[in-house]
Amino acid sequence: MTDHKGVLVYGEASEGRLAPVTLELLGIGRKLADARGEECSVVLIDRNAAACGEEAIAYGADRVYVIQDAPAEYFEAASFTTILQKLCTETVKPAIVLIGQTITGRDLAPRLAFRLKAGLVTDCVGLDLDPETKGLIARKPVSGGNVLGTYCLKEGGPQIATIRRRAMEPLEGDESRQGEIVDTAAGVDPSEVKARRIERVLEESEGPSIENAEIVVAGGRGIDTSEAFEEYITNGLASVLGAGVGGTRGAVDAGLISEQHQVGLTGKIVGPNLYIAVGLSGAIQHMAGCSGSRNIVAINVDENAQIFKFARFGIVGDYRKVIPPLIKKLKEILST
Amino acid sequence: MNIIACVKQVPYPDTPASAYGVDNEEKQITLPEDVPLVISPFDENGVEAGLQLKDQTGGRLTTISLATRPVDVILRDLKQTLAMGADEAILLDDPAFVGGDSWCTAHSLAKAIQKVGDVDLVLCGLQAADWDAGQVGLGIAEILGLPAATFVTKIEPGEGCVRARCIIENGYDVLELPLPCVLTVASDETLTPRIAPLPGIIKAKKRKIPVWSASDLDADMTMVGASGAKTILKELALPQFEGVCEFITAEELDQAAVMLAERLRAEKII
Numbered sequence: 289m290t291d292h293k294g295v296l297v298y299g300e301a302s303e304g305r306l307a308p309v310t311l312e313l314l315g316i317g318r319k320l321a322d323a324r325g326e327e328c329s330v331v332l333i334d335r336n337a338a339a340c341g342e343e344a345i346a347y348g349a350d351r352v353y354v355i356q357d358a359p360a361e362y363f364e365a366a367s368f369t370t371i372l373q374k375l376c377t378e379t380v381k382p383a384i385v386l387i388g389q390t391i392t393g394r395d396l397a398p399r400l401a402f403r404l405k406a407g408l409v410t411d412c413v414g415l416d417l418d419p420e421t422k423g424l425i426a427r428k429p430v431s432g433g434n435v436l437g438t439y440c441l442k443e444g445g446p447q448i449a450t451i452r453r454r455a456m457e458p459l460e461g462d463e464s465r466q467g468e469i470v471d472t473a474a475g476v477d478p479s480e481v482k483a484r485r486i487e488r489v490l491e492e493s494e495g496p497s498i499e500n501a502e503i504v505v506a507g508g509r510g511i512d513t514s515e516a517f518e519e520y521i522t523n524g525l526a527s528v529l530g531a532g533v534g535g536t537r538g539a540v541d542a543g544l545i546s547e548q549h550q551v552g553l554t555g556k557i558v559g560p561n562l563y564i565a566v567g568l569s570g571a572i573q574h575m576a577g578c579s580g581s582r583n584i585v586a587i588n589v590d591e592n593a594q595i596f597k598f599a600r601f602g603i604v605g606d607y608r609k610v611i612p613p614l615i616k617k618l619k620e621i622l623s624t
Numbered sequence: 625m626n627i628i629a630c631v632k633q634v635p636y637p638d639t640p641a642s643a644y645g646v647d648n649e650e651k652q653i654t655l656p657e658d659v660p661l662v663i664s665p666f667d668e669n670g671v672e673a674g675l676q677l678k679d680q681t682g683g684r685l686t687t688i689s690l691a692t693r694p695v696d697v698i699l700r701d702l703k704q705t706l707a708m709g710a711d712e713a714i715l716l717d718d719p720a721f722v723g724g725d726s727w728c729t730a731h732s733l734a735k736a737i738q739k740v741g742d743v744d745l746v747l748c749g750l751q752a753a754d755w756d757a758g759q760v761g762l763g764i765a766e767i768l769g770l771p772a773a774t775f776v777t778k779i780e781p782g783e784g785c786v787r788a789r790c791i792i793e794n795g796y797d798v799l800e801l802p803l804p805c806v807l808t809v810a811s812d813e814t815l816t817p818r819i820a821p822l823p824g825i826i827k828a829k830k831r832k833i834p835v836w837s838a839s840d841l842d843a844d845m846t847m848v849g850a851s852g853a854k855t856i857l858k859e860l861a862l863p864q865f866e867g868v869c870e871f872i873t874a875e876e877l878d879q880a881a882v883m884l885a886e887r888l889r890a891e892k893i894i
Contacts, residue, residue: 366772390793391775391792394758394774398761399772401759401763401854402727408726408759408855409855428756430754430756431754432756434641435860435862435863436862437857437860438859440855441854442856482771482801483800483801483805484801485799485800486787486798486799486800488797488798489796529894554811562888585884597869600869601870601872602870602871602872603872603880604871604873605877605880609877609878612878613877613882614881614884614885618885621894622894
């Protein structure tokens, strides 16, 4: 299978826009393809995918495979696996396949890898090429992020990696970039869909979505009560800053905040410009969800708390004494 | 319903970061000896899900583990699943398994599932807490050609099918899958593993757990161990913290708070 060339990105889109993780994958996919002197393609499997083709080209794709006739209207892992399998063995024959470490990506990538008998490294935070073989070298956190592992993958077929959100930088969008949009048939028999969706329940979340928020204020078990969490975090600091609200697993377990706000390895992954961490120790599992933040501010009574190792600014002190004057000053600053 | 739950042993997941070390000669993560090995949390949720289904529909639950840790510890944990209510436990152990990756583990487990025979449902944890790969459950499904669902937090038995509640980005889907199928289980408060009752513990202690080797499984030797692996671990490292924190200090905390707000504005962060 040495005729495998180039990078194929599995694209995700919603409401006519590419998902942020897809832009990030195009960024790294473009770099890897350039280093190999090959093309970077993206596949979009979506009834409305055509709308995203130009965007994908602006962000680095040479070729956009648009598939609008998948048997299910929504993401359906078994049939999507077959679609990708065909692209990998017939149409595109990529050397490298990049998939987001999203819920859909985590469902899709292992199926594809086993189907293709290909190597897969999941949840990567760094990708390089072996200088000699030009094969993938993938870096991923293991043991809940306490250790970083570096892997290479067996040669002779596509090498597959799923990439953690916010781990890669997208390119600047450039509308003058040239590329080709290719309408492609799914070529999947509807009988491949064995798992039938009978219900979808979407949860309403209060406030801005934390995954896309520019500012996130998060609290941990250092906040004593759910009333205090509401007063100081949700209706306090977060409200003044128009920020999303996050919490640690400990805060969720203690009933301080609902599960949909959980940030970390088993929760949401955020990467805001500003992450204000209040009364949280900075456990590695939590940091896995927010270490991509550009600026972390920590407020904690314990000067030895690990969160200060990640923070750019820190105040050692009781949040009840720090937050009210901070809110007052922020209001003043933000009104000018 | 004939159910299989696959379980793996991992170092206690809430072990503090400072306890971790790496051995790059052996390509191993090192931990102090007093860090216990436990069943990986999502796998334990899978065992609990299997027991709940067994309670509702009758049938059998078999737990299977592939030895990647000292065998006495795995036997102890497999006996724990018997004490919780599993009917049978099987250990897969062979020197040929050493050095394998997710690809190899899935192939050996798939062979074991075929050897058990007439299986309706395979439950695996979403991912194990040591290598965090999340490949084995879906790998088994692909190898055996079975339908699968991931991120499952609730399972309802039906006529020749199961209904699985699966987490999606902003809520959940309910999927109906025909049996046999594979489900990978995430955490949910309803899947908190039950405490094994004392009589169960006493009974489980006396049980002898069958050990299956690679040849018992009729395993394809090109699919197991280091020679079967599709991924090669090159290096392990402890993460380095980059940031240098600027502590904002003042006589009183409210002054420090004001200074923080000013710093954030000066740096154009707000």
